[in-house]
Amino acid sequence: MRKIYHLSTCTTCQRILKELEPLDGVGLQDIKTESITPAQLEEMHKLSSSYEALFSRRAMLFRQRNLGEKNLTENDYRDLILDHYTFLKRPVILIDDQIFIGNSKKVVEAAKGALHS
Structure with missing residues (x-):
């Protein structure tokens, strides 16, 4: 599965999405207009092994x-x-089967590498 949970009104998320292009075959979910379901959060937790890692x-x-x-x-x-x-x-x-959380330069670079490999 290839999916990005983001906030469309966030300029940082917009910049990162632009940096990750092209996003062919990647589902985008604006978490403000389409809430995260418990099943989606469980999937993230399974990959990250921590809710705290997902918490801002x-x-x-x-x-x-x-x-x-x-x-x-x-x-x-x-x-x-x-x-x-x-x-x-x-x-x-x-x-x-990989998860990248947050907007640090290192995380974005790793996500970009995995996305386009």
Whole structure:
């Protein structure tokens, strides 16, 4: 499976998608307009082995809900990601049996290499 979970209004995601082109045969899912399903999150978890790795601490809701002061469990991370799209670290790129999470230069380069190999 080749799929990218992104936010179409995010300029960083837009830049990364442009950098990854061509995206032939890759499904794009805007997580704001099409919510992540529990099954999709489970698939990401299976590849990453951690909900925390998929969780964005940069989300504004993270600060608004004072989540930094709490000891969150894996189930908490799962529930928060399913509760609101901003808690998913973006983009999440699935290429066959590999997962690339986030927007660091190293991650994007690795995803680009896997996508076009």
